[in-house]
Amino acid sequence: MIELEVPPHYAGREQAYVKxxxxxxxxxxxxxxxxxxxxxxxxxDGYSGPWKSGDENYGDTSFGIALExxxxxxxxxxxxxxxxxDVRMTAHLVEEKAGPFRELEGxxxxxxxxSVKPHRGDFLKLAPSIASAIPxxxxxxxxxxxxxFTLDLDALKPLLARPRSEVxxxxxxxxxxxxxxxxxxxxxxxxxxxxxxxRPRFASLTADPASGPDERKAFxxxxxxxxxxxxxxxxxxxDIEIRHPGKNxxxxxxxxxxxxxHGLEVFRDxxxxxxxxxxxxxxxxxxxKRETNGQTSLFGTEWESAGINHRQFLDEQRNAAxxxxxxxxxxxxxIRWGEVWPRMLADYAIRKTDAGAIAGTLRKEAMxxxxxxxxxxxxxxxxxxxQLT
Numbered sequence: 001m002i003e004l005e006v007p008p009h010y011a012g013r014e015q016a017y018v019k020x021x022x023x024x025x026x027x028x029x030x031x032x033x034x035x036x037x038x039x040x041x042x043x044x045d046g047y048s049g050p051w052k053s054g055d056e057n058y059g060d061t062s063f064g065i066a067l068e069x070x071x072x073x074x075x076x077x078x079x080x081x082x083x084x085x086d087v088r089m090t091a092h093l094v095e096e097k098a099g100p101f102r103e104l105e106g107x108x109x110x111x112x113x114x115s116v117k118p119h120r121g122d123f124l125k126l127a128p129s130i131a132s133a134i135p136x137x138x139x140x141x142x143x144x145x146x147x148x149f150t151l152d153l154d155a156l157k158p159l160l161a162r163p164r165s166e167v168x169x170x171x172x173x174x175x176x177x178x179x180x181x182x183x184x185x186x187x188x189x190x191x192x193x194x195x196x197x198x199r200p201r202f203a204s205l206t207a208d209p210a211s212g213p214d215e216r217k218a219f220x221x222x223x224x225x226x227x228x229x230x231x232x233x234x235x236x237x238x239d240i241e242i243r244h245p246g247k248n249x250x251x252x253x254x255x256x257x258x259x260x261x262h263g264l265e266v267f268r269d270x271x272x273x274x275x276x277x278x279x280x281x282x283x284x285x286x287x288x289k290r291e292t293n294g295q296t297s298l299f300g301t302e303w304e305s306a307g308i309n310h311r312q313f314l315d316e317q318r319n320a321a322x323x324x325x326x327x328x329x330x331x332x333x334x335i336r337w338g339e340v341w342p343r344m345l346a347d348y349a350i351r352k353t354d355a356g357a358i359a360g361t362l363r364k365e366a367m368x369x370x371x372x373x374x375x376x377x378x379x380x381x382x383x384x385x386x387q388l389t
Contacts, residue, residue: 014281015242015251016060019170022240022254022274023143024065029266030141030166031073031089040088040138043070044130044159046123047146048093049100058107062143063093067111074113089114090138092130094123124155131158138164145170149179152191153231160232166263167232169255171224171239177216181206193227221253228257235259236346240271243278248309261342265352268345272314275349279310314349321348322358329368329388337370338382356380 034041045063058064070089077085091114095101101120108116119126123144134140140162144151149172153160160167176192179185180202189198205211205219225237234257244251256267321344328340341355350358356379362368370384380386 015244018242018274018278018281019254020060020062020065021277022270023062023168024069025270025273026168026266027066027069027141028072029270030263031069032076033262033266034139035073035077035085035087036083038087038137038139038164040090040135041070041073042134042138042140043067043089043091044140044142045091045093046127046142046144048095048104048118050103058110062145063091063104063107066143067091067107067114067116071111071113088138090134091116092119092133093117094119094121094126094130096120096122124152127156128158131162134162140165142167144168146172148172149176149192150188153227154191154194157231160228160234160257163259165232166256166258166260167228167234169224169228169257171221171253171255173217173220173250173252176220176224180220193223195230196223196227198223217250221255224253225255228255232257233259236261236264236342238264238267238271238346238349240274240349261338261345264342264345268349268351271349272351275310275313317348317350318354318358321350321355322362324348325355325358325362325386326367326388329386333387334385336382337380337384337386340386353379359386 031041043063043066045066048061048063050058050061050063059068070091074087074089077083077087091111093104093107093116095104095118098120101118104118107118108114119130123146140159142159142165144156144167151169159165176189180189186199201223202219205215208215221239225239228234229237236259237255237257239256240254242251242254243249258264258267324344324347325340328335328343337359340359341352344350344355344358345352359368359370359380360378363370363373366389369387369389370380371387373380373384
């Protein structure tokens with residue numbers, strides 16, 4: 001495993017580094033792939049900042065990472081000798097506060113390959129006009145990363161419901177969990193979770209003596225994902241848990257929504273890398289704490305509990321995905337593999353290759369079959385039909 005070198009300007013906000021690690025990986029693959037099929041890629045950042053940037057090129061901000069990736073993708077396709085494409089890259093950056101917005105206004109000069117459009121104001125109010133300004137055939141990726149949880153999803157529907165679009169939300173679980181029982185904020189949660197019957201469900205949860213913090217976390221996350229899926233008409237919604245640096249406590253979730261299986265495949269690939277980065281950072285902080293306290297570790301950071309928990313989590317996810325595959329085989333015999341693996345990835349943090357490996361193992365164990373699967377093929381093709389043996 002390659003040891004991460006976290007830049008010093010991320011000190012004290014390592015959770016932002018994990019988020020940016022994911023965004024950098026994801027946007028690199030998204031921008032290059034989308035540029036092969038669309039004439040324009042539009043990036044929308046609803047809460048741009050910049051906040052606490054310590055990099056002169058804003059490489060430690062979400063919009064800086066996005067603009068750099070859009071620039072790289074455009075240049076790559078434009079310079080490709082055999083399949084040259086001149087793809088338009090546009091970025092709508094929104095910031096409400098005067099000071100950060102003044103800084104934001106000068107960003108475009110640093111990224112001349114991207115048409116940067118700064119907007120000052122409330123993103124919830126500006127979202128409809130931004131959506132109407134996006135060409136119909138353009139592909140849109142939105143990052144919605146507020147400092148709190150007071151979002152009105154209905155106000156974002158014109159943007160989210162665009163058929164050629166994906167979105168990543170920062171769902172501030174820590175704040176939502178803290179205030180979900182506050183009587184004066186029930187209407188705030190109604191706007192955050194439109195169309196979701198969260199009140200009776202939460203009442204039932206709190207009345208259950210067997211429920212605890214994990215059940216509460218699962219409840220809030222599932223309600224938010226349900227609302228996002230319905231508002232945007234997305235087919236798949238997945239998430240990444242971001243934890244406090246060096247602590248076994250959830251800070252927030254990155255919630256991703258897409259209509260395409262390929263998008264889900266890329267998301268999970270990038271998630272696994274981001275989780276590995278998070279585990280390394282946690283291990284490094286744990287080691288640093290030991291050394292500060294005059295303790296020594298017999299092993300390297302890969303043996304720290306964070307790394308063990310990370311591997312255990314991924315094993316649990318693969319085991320759960322295996323059970324889901326068996327359930328689908330039992331209840332939907334004859335279903336195409338191309339319809340099965342996206343459902344496995346939507347529910348669990350596994351890669352497409354993991355899903356294929358699980359299917360191959362179950363086939364060897366004679367628990368499922370795929371008629372027509374022969375030869376030396378290691379994983380099923382999308383058109384193979386799943387059967388319970």
